[in-house]
Amino acid sequence: MESFLDCRGLACPAPVLQTKNVIDREHPDLVEVKVDNEAAGENVSRFLNSQGFHVTVVKQGSELRITGRKEGNAASESASAAPEKSLGHKKIMVMIAADRVGRGDDELGLKLMASFLKTLKEMGPELWRLVLLNNGVKLAVESSEFVASLLELKDQGVGIFVCGTCLNHFGLMDRKRVGETTNMLDIVTSMQVADQVINI
Amino acid sequence: MDDPYWFGQIAAANAMSDVYAMGGIPKTAMNLVGFPSKEMDISVLRRIIEGGLDKMREAGVVLVGGHTIDDPELKYGLSVTGFVHPDRVLVKRSLRPGDRLILTKPLGTGIIATAIKGSLASIDIEERVTRMMATLNRDAAEVMGFFPVHACTDITGFGFLGHLAEMVASSGWGVRIDSARLPILPETAGYANMGLIPAGAYRNRDYRKNMIDFAPSVERVLQDILFDPQTSGGLLISVDGGRADEMLNALVEKGVANASIVGEVVTEPKERIMVY
Numbered sequence: 001m002e003s004f005l006d007c008r009g010l011a012c013p014a015p016v017l018q019t020k021n022v023i024d025r026e027h028p029d030l031v032e033v034k035v036d037n038e039a040a041g042e043n044v045s046r047f048l049n050s051q052g053f054h055v056t057v058v059k060q061g062s063e064l065r066i067t068g069r070k071e072g073n074a075a076s077e078s079a080s081a082a083p084e085k086s087l088g089h090k091k092i093m094v095m096i097a098a099d100r101v102g103r104g105d106d107e108l109g110l111k112l113m114a115s116f117l118k119t120l121k122e123m124g125p126e127l128w129r130l131v132l133l134n135n136g137v138k139l140a141v142e143s144s145e146f147v148a149s150l151l152e153l154k155d156q157g158v159g160i161f162v163c164g165t166c167l168n169h170f171g172l173m174d175r176k177r178v179g180e181t182t183n184m185l186d187i188v189t190s191m192q193v194a195d196q197v198i199n200i
Numbered sequence: 201m202d203d204p205y206w207f208g209q210i211a212a213a214n215a216m217s218d219v220y221a222m223g224g225i226p227k228t229a230m231n232l233v234g235f236p237s238k239e240m241d242i243s244v245l246r247r248i249i250e251g252g253l254d255k256m257r258e259a260g261v262v263l264v265g266g267h268t269i270d271d272p273e274l275k276y277g278l279s280v281t282g283f284v285h286p287d288r289v290l291v292k293r294s295l296r297p298g299d300r301l302i303l304t305k306p307l308g309t310g311i312i313a314t315a316i317k318g319s320l321a322s323i324d325i326e327e328r329v330t331r332m333m334a335t336l337n338r339d340a341a342e343v344m345g346f347f348p349v350h351a352c353t354d355i356t357g358f359g360f361l362g363h364l365a366e367m368v369a370s371s372g373w374g375v376r377i378d379s380a381r382l383p384i385l386p387e388t389a390g391y392a393n394m395g396l397i398p399a400g401a402y403r404n405r406d407y408r409k410n411m412i413d414f415a416p417s418v419e420r421v422l423q424d425i426l427f428d429p430q431t432s433g434g435l436l437i438s439v440d441g442g443r444a445d446e447m448l449n450a451l452v453e454k455g456v457a458n459a460s461i462v463g464e465v466v467t468e469p470k471e472r473i474m475v476y
Contacts, residue, residue, distance in 0.1 A: 012399040017318040039402040043395035050394045142380035151417055174389035177380060177417070 003028040007044070008036040008063065015040040016047045023051060029070045036063050091128035093194035094120070095187075096136040099144075101200060113139070116200070117149035121156060128194060129159040131187055132179065136200075137166040141175040150178045161186065204244045208251025208276060209334040214356070214432035215278035216259055220341035221354040221435055222291070224284030228264045229256055231278060234271030248276050259336055290344070290352040292363075293370035299350055299465040300444035301375065304340040304451065305434025306458045307360055307425055308388030309333055310398045315391040325387050332385070333432040339454045340435045347447045348440040355433030358404050361426045361473065363436060365408040368471055377463035377475045379418050384425060392421045392428075400429035415476040426475065434458070438465060 003022045007015035015035050022031060031053065033044050041057060041064035048055045053068030100109030101116055117139075120127060130153065132140055139146040140162045154160050160179035167173045167181065191197050212229075219226040231252065235245050256263055261280070312329045315321040321329075337354060344352065351371070355363050360382070368375050404427040414423055439447050444461050451459040 013314045013318050013396055016395045020318070020320075037399070039397070039399040042402070043397055046393060046395035046397075147380070171386060174384055174386060176389075 001026055001028045002030040003032070005031070005033045007040060008034055010035075010040070012039055012043055016043050019044055019047055031068045033066045033068075034063060035066065038064070040064075041066060089128075090126045090195045091193065092123060092126050092196045092198065093129045093131065093190055094127070094198045094200060095131045095133065096139065096200045097133040098200065099135040099138045113146065114149070117146055117153070120153060120158075125157070127153070127158050129161060129190055130179075131161045131163070131182070131190065132166075133163045133187075134166055137162050137170065137172060137176075140178050141172050142177050143175075144177075147177045154178060161190075163187070203330075204247035205251040206330050206334060208248035208253075209255045210251075210330070210432050211248075211276045212252040212255035212259075212278055213334050213336050215280050216255075216261065216282075217337050217354040217356070217432060217435075219280055219282035219284075220337040221352050222282075222284055223288050223341065223344060223349070223352065224282040225341075226259055226261045226280050226282040229261050229278040229280045230264060231266030231268070232276070233266065233268040234273060234275035235268060236272050236274060237270050239272075240274065244274075252276065252278065255334065255336070259338055288345075290349060292351055292353045292367045294351040295367055295371040295373050295375070295438045295465045296350050296440075297373055297465050297467045298441045299438040300441045300461050301364075301377075301463040301465070302437045302439060302444065302448060302451070302459055303355070303360070303383060303434055303462045304337065304437070304456050304459045305332060305335070305355070305430075306383035306385045307355075307428060307430065307433070308385035309430045309433065310359070310401060310428040311388050311391050311396055311425065312385060313431065314396040314398050315387075315394075318396060320391065320394070320396065322387070325385070329385060335432075337435050340437070340451060340456050340459070343447065343450045343454050343456070344435075344437060346450065347443050349437055350440070351438040353436050355430045355436055357400065357429045357431075358407075359401065359427040359429050360433075360436070361412060361475075362404045362408055362429075364473060365411055367436070367438070368473055369411070371465075372470060374466045374469050374471060375463055375473045376466055377473065379422055379426075379475055381460050381462050382426070383458040383460045383462075388425055388428075389421050392424050397424055398429055401427045404429060411471065412473045412475065415474075418475055423475075 003026050019033055035041050044066050045055050048068035054071050056067050058065045101112035102109055150160055161182040162179040164181040164183055216226045316326050353363050401424055448461055
């Protein structure tokens with residue numbers, strides 16, 4: 001099913017809203033939107049992306065034609081699995097479900113977490129993904145001392161995933177500073193794909 | 201803003217903000233109204249003016265008159281006059297190196313307003329944003345009087361970075377902003393990711409991007425939030441660095457709960473903003 005929209009002459013947020021209406025009503029596999037300004041182009045592209053479409057933009061003079069193609073059968077809202085590191089290695093996934101390591105002494109637990117995150121890179125290319133759950137999501141938010149270590153791992157190609165349900169529960173959704181927001185389906189699938197799953 | 205009463209409240213709070221930002225106290229105001237009397241029921245105008253009047257009363261401002269004209273587009277604003285001590289007038293440009301910057305209200309009102317327009321925002325966030333925009337900057341301004349504040353501006357249509365850039369461009373100094381410490385309304389990033397960004401944000405970015413450096417860790421969504429045009433935003437205060445923590449405590453104690461120290465004034469690079 002293909003949908004076409006002409007949003008030329010419309011001011012933001014009308015193009016995004018019209019695009020949303022068309023998607024809600026017609027459930028297209030392909031949607032094409034014409035706009036006449038960069039702001040609308042950017043907004044519509046982002047919107048389609050957030051709804052699981054693969055987006056391409058073609059500029060024709062002062063007009064922009066944004067085309068969104070549905071990827072396969074996206075069952076959930078995330079079209080994630082961004083290419084991380086090259087395959088051919090063993091894939092190690094580390095699940096961190098707390099903001100410190102171990103029980104007994106909280107301060108020691110924090111020191112251990114700091115040390116753990118810094119030393120994780122020794123796993124080299126086999127370290128595939130880090131998934132943060134429950135209190136673990138707090139490692140990735142703005143006030144956390146661990147954001148720098150996580151960013152370093154991300155720069156090395158490690159996939160950093162932060163549980164969306166947990167972020168919402170703590171009210172931290174827009175204080176996340178590193179990593180992609182993920183859901184349980186992605187997490188369970190990752191566990192299946194990984195060669196080794198480590199729980200912290 | 202659908203509810204006429206809140207429309208009036210927010211317009212009034214917005215108008216008085218400029219006087220607070222100068223370190224002054226608003227005292228009198230005049231209404232400026234454009235109203236499509238043939239298309240809209242007069243009760244709408246009555247509610248707007250009630251909203252504005254209640255806000256003026258709250259601020260201790262006396263309404264001394266106004267002008268109302270017929271206008272196909274609804275408009276409501278105030279012309280505000282206030283008093284300020286001539287030795288303590290605060291302007292935008294007098295930043296000093298070593299100063300730290302405090303922002304008193306969270307960012308995101310433009311993006312959230314766009315989401316509200318598209319009926320995509322939760323009732324909770326709509327209420328929260330409405331109350332935030334209707335909040336006077338009076339408490340923050342009162343606290344300013346007790347601290348060595350060197351410069352101040354209020355954050356409105358040019359967005360956080362737009363108004364900061366005005367302070368920087370005229371001061372000759374530079375500024376570093378710690379993006380992790382910026383107060384941002386909940387759900388803002390989510391809506392921004394969906395493309396619910398007002399056109400003004402793009403204009404704000406284009407106008408000032410040449411004087412701003414973003415660290416690679418500052419995601420595009422966060423950059424958009426920093427250019428998001430605000431309605432009735434908070435005060436951006438440049439205060440002597442050594443007293444900033446004390447001032448922050450005083451603000452929070454006075455009820456300015458979202459106040460946060462967001463950056464500092466530096467000597468190099470001059471007239472540039474570094475966001476990390």
